[in-house]
Amino acid sequence: MIKIRQFIHSFGWPRIIIGLFLLSLFILAPFFNVNVATSISDTIVRFGQNGLMVLAMVPMIHSGCGLNFGLPLGIIAGLLGGTLAIEFNFVGPVSFLMAILLATPFAVLFGWGYGKLLNKVKGSEMMIATYVGFSSVAFMCMMWLLLPYDSPTMVWGYAGTGLRTTISTEGFYLHVLTNFLKFRLGETLMVPTGMLLFFALIAFFMWAFLHTKRGTAMTAVGSNPVFARASGIDIDKTRTLSVIMSTWLGAIGILVYQQSFGFIQLYMGPFYMALPAVSAILIGGASVNKASIVNVIVGTFLFQGIVTMTPSVMNSMIHTDMSEVIRIVVSNGMILYALTRKSEATR
Amino acid sequence: MSELRETRKEKILSILEKNSVPILFTVFCALGIPLSGYSYGYLGQEIVVRIARNSFLIIALLVPIMAGMGLNFGMTLGAMAGQIGLIFIADWGIVGIPGMILAMIISTPISAFLGWLCGKILNMAKGREMVTSYIIGFFINGVYQLIVLYGMGSVIPIKNPALVLPRGYGIRNTVNLISIRKVLDNLLAIKIFGISIPVATLLVIAALCFFIIWFRKTKLGQDMRAVGQDLEVARAAGIKVEHTRIVSVVLSTILAGYGMIVYLQNIGTLNTYNSHMQIGMFSIAALLVGGATVNRASIGNVFLGVSLFHLMFIVSPTAGKNLIGEAQLGEYFRVFVSYGVITIALVLYEVRKRRDLTRAGRLLAQDQADEVEAKQ
Numbered sequence: 001m002i003k004i005r006q007f008i009h010s011f012g013w014p015r016i017i018i019g020l021f022l023l024s025l026f027i028l029a030p031f032f033n034v035n036v037a038t039s040i041s042d043t044i045v046r047f048g049q050n051g052l053m054v055l056a057m058v059p060m061i062h063s064g065c066g067l068n069f070g071l072p073l074g075i076i077a078g079l080l081g082g083t084l085a086i087e088f089n090f091v092g093p094v095s096f097l098m099a100i101l102l103a104t105p106f107a108v109l110f111g112w113g114y115g116k117l118l119n120k121v122k123g124s125e126m127m128i129a130t131y132v133g134f135s136s137v138a139f140m141c142m143m144w145l146l147l148p149y150d151s152p153t154m155v156w157g158y159a160g161t162g163l164r165t166t167i168s169t170e171g172f173y174l175h176v177l178t179n180f181l182k183f184r185l186g187e188t189l190m191v192p193t194g195m196l197l198f199f200a201l202i203a204f205f206m207w208a209f210l211h212t213k214r215g216t217a218m219t220a221v222g223s224n225p226v227f228a229r230a231s232g233i234d235i236d237k238t239r240t241l242s243v244i245m246s247t248w249l250g251a252i253g254i255l256v257y258q259q260s261f262g263f264i265q266l267y268m269g270p271f272y273m274a275l276p277a278v279s280a281i282l283i284g285g286a287s288v289n290k291a292s293i294v295n296v297i298v299g300t301f302l303f304q305g306i307v308t309m310t311p312s313v314m315n316s317m318i319h320t321d322m323s324e325v326i327r328i329v330v331s332n333g334m335i336l337y338a339l340t341r342k343s344e345a346t347r
Numbered sequence: 348m349s350e351l352r353e354t355r356k357e358k359i360l361s362i363l364e365k366n367s368v369p370i371l372f373t374v375f376c377a378l379g380i381p382l383s384g385y386s387y388g389y390l391g392q393e394i395v396v397r398i399a400r401n402s403f404l405i406i407a408l409l410v411p412i413m414a415g416m417g418l419n420f421g422m423t424l425g426a427m428a429g430q431i432g433l434i435f436i437a438d439w440g441i442v443g444i445p446g447m448i449l450a451m452i453i454s455t456p457i458s459a460f461l462g463w464l465c466g467k468i469l470n471m472a473k474g475r476e477m478v479t480s481y482i483i484g485f486f487i488n489g490v491y492q493l494i495v496l497y498g499m500g501s502v503i504p505i506k507n508p509a510l511v512l513p514r515g516y517g518i519r520n521t522v523n524l525i526s527i528r529k530v531l532d533n534l535l536a537i538k539i540f541g542i543s544i545p546v547a548t549l550l551v552i553a554a555l556c557f558f559i560i561w562f563r564k565t566k567l568g569q570d571m572r573a574v575g576q577d578l579e580v581a582r583a584a585g586i587k588v589e590h591t592r593i594v595s596v597v598l599s600t601i602l603a604g605y606g607m608i609v610y611l612q613n614i615g616t617l618n619t620y621n622s623h624m625q626i627g628m629f630s631i632a633a634l635l636v637g638g639a640t641v642n643r644a645s646i647g648n649v650f651l652g653v654s655l656f657h658l659m660f661i662v663s664p665t666a667g668k669n670l671i672g673e674a675q676l677g678e679y680f681r682v683f684v685s686y687g688v689i690t691i692a693l694v695l696y697e698v699r700k701r702r703d704l705t706r707a708g709r710l711l712a713q714d715q716a717d718e719v720e721a722k723q
Contacts, residue, residue: 138683328489340471
């Protein structure tokens with residue numbers, strides 16, 4: 001009994017409620033003629049789409065920079081990489097590789113500046129990060145109009161300048177990862193092996209990094225800055241490195257998302273993309289200053305499970321689509337819960 | 348010995364720095380006005396309208412700043428409560444000033460409850476009030492949608508079919524507020540130099556300003572300022588810190604609700620699911636443009652802020668069009684400026700806070716060194 005209570009305490013009520021909610025959705029689904037196999041398949045695909053963006057939270061949480069509400073900055077680096085790869089007319093799988101390569105310098109540059117900024121505002125990183133994300137998205141809105149892109153697949157047809165709001169990745173890197181070693185189980189259950197493998201690869205690198213000397217140093221900076229300084233770790237440098245890593249992961253994350261989703265969304269597209277990623281990792285059991293790869297995997301699965309299951313089950317159950325509202329309440333409720341935990345407030 | 352003391356140059360620099368945002372905006376507006384080609388009469392009229400429309404909402408932000416809780420991004424809560432009040436009076440068909448007052452009365456308990464909730468949560472998240480209040484805004488928005496989109500018309504009776512979605516429940520995306528449209532503005536409108544001035548609205552705003560000035564001098568107001576200065580010192584002085592903080596948020600939320608009603612009576616239509624989301628950001632940006640910081644804001648900042656921010660808002664699309672030939676660019680530009688100014692203000696505040704701490708430390712060390720020297 002004590003053990004159960006301890007488990008509940010360590011796992012946290014909100015996560016248990018969310019887990020049970022998802023479980024009940026899966027149990028209810030067959031009674032309302034919802035195809036469970038399709039739902040699971042959708043969940044897996046969404047897991048692959050969003051996993052890396054959730055993983056992008058990990059380095060910054062480890063170094064004590066808090067939740068990366070500035071994820072849109074990384075996404076913008078990814079968008080620049082993707083659009084440049086198309087602009088230079090790379091096609092097929094090469095375009096995906098080039099998109100990653102082209103996004104990297106932007107991610108490093110943005111992350112470096114962003115990291116320097118966050119070092120100046122220790123203690124209220126999250127608020128500043130939110131607004132760095134917003135203002136960079138708004139700034140790029142102007143840039144998408146002004147930058148001299150001229151690939152006919154991307155610019156507005158009648159004006160000849162300015163990028164479109166959505167650009168199809170078809171013919172470029174659409175499904176390059178999804179279709180790699182893809183297999184089907186039965187009629188409806190599709191497994192996008194390549195995308196999952198790519199996530200696993202990056203997640204493994206992340207895990208390995210966190211066990212190297214620099215990775216341990218990063219964790220030390222996050223959990224006890226005074227101790228870290230005493231053991232000769234350059235705190236600011238370590239934090240900047242973590243922010244660069246987060247930004248880069250955000251950039252790669254959006255490219256993986258686009259190759260599966262099929263469209264590059266510019267302008268206000270990346271605006272609210274940080275919130276789902278933040279709440280996913282929190283649902284997975286992370287807190288404002290503690291996160292692991294397991295949290296990422298569990299959290300992304302639970303969050304995306306809810307996002308896929310609620311519309312279909314709710315729709316057939318009460319004939320109304322309340323999924324959007326449920327998603328808003330669940331994800332923001334989770335963030336609130338994490339922000340108000342007493343044990344973590346005194347860092 | 349005295350090189351560490353503040354020189355005159357440093358003082359001037361710090362004054363310039365403290366007012367850097369308003370100065371920047373003044374320069375920007377001065378450049379933008381001729382580019383846009385608007386007449387001064389038109390701009391004057393627009394600014395008067397916008398001062399009347401927005402000031403009430405922005406003044407609502409002052410109270411939590413006084414209590415050291417930063418910019419209250421949770422003011423959207425009050426806005427939602429105000430909108431619920433408006434939906435009800437639109438349904439009951441109550442027109443004119445009585446309608447507005449009734450909407451305010453309905454909004455009060457809802458705002459008070461939401462503000463109390465917000466204050467409770469913020470007390471659990473001391474030190475990161477701003478980001479928490481920001482997320483509370485999103486969270487309560489979900490609950491608001493649940494109530495308005497699913498509850499109204501099914502659980503909560505709404506009898507006017509013009510308000511309800513065709514499916515039988517839930518409020519439509521836009522609610523026409525023709526019954527109270529500009530009632531306050533037109534109550535006592537006079538024309539000076541061709542600019543019509545909504546005197547009644549301005550009087551209400553003036554009354555609110557006097558209330559804030561009076562409130563600062565009351566016991567509660569003094570307590571709030573003490574809490575804002577230093578939490579622990581205030582606690583040691585016997586002030587109920589948590590309670591005071593909750594009261595400040597409740598007050599701010601209620602005022603924001605009234606502000607939203609004043610705002611929407613001028614606009615005339617309610618975007619049921621969008622109106623409240625933007626209002627927090629615009630109000631905060633306007634206040635910051637007026638030279639307020641996270642821990643200090645005055646009524647002067649409010650009016651300077653509304654004028655400059657909205658001047659930029661009016662001017663930038665046409666200026667962008669005339670300069671580069673793209674009106675859309677100006678639109679994006681003003682969105683960028685709104686977010687950018689909040690970012691810069693937040694960063695400056697944090698940087699300044701740290702530097703003030705080190706400077707205070709240095710001055711203290713200097714004083715002690717002087718004392719030792721004097722003794723020798």
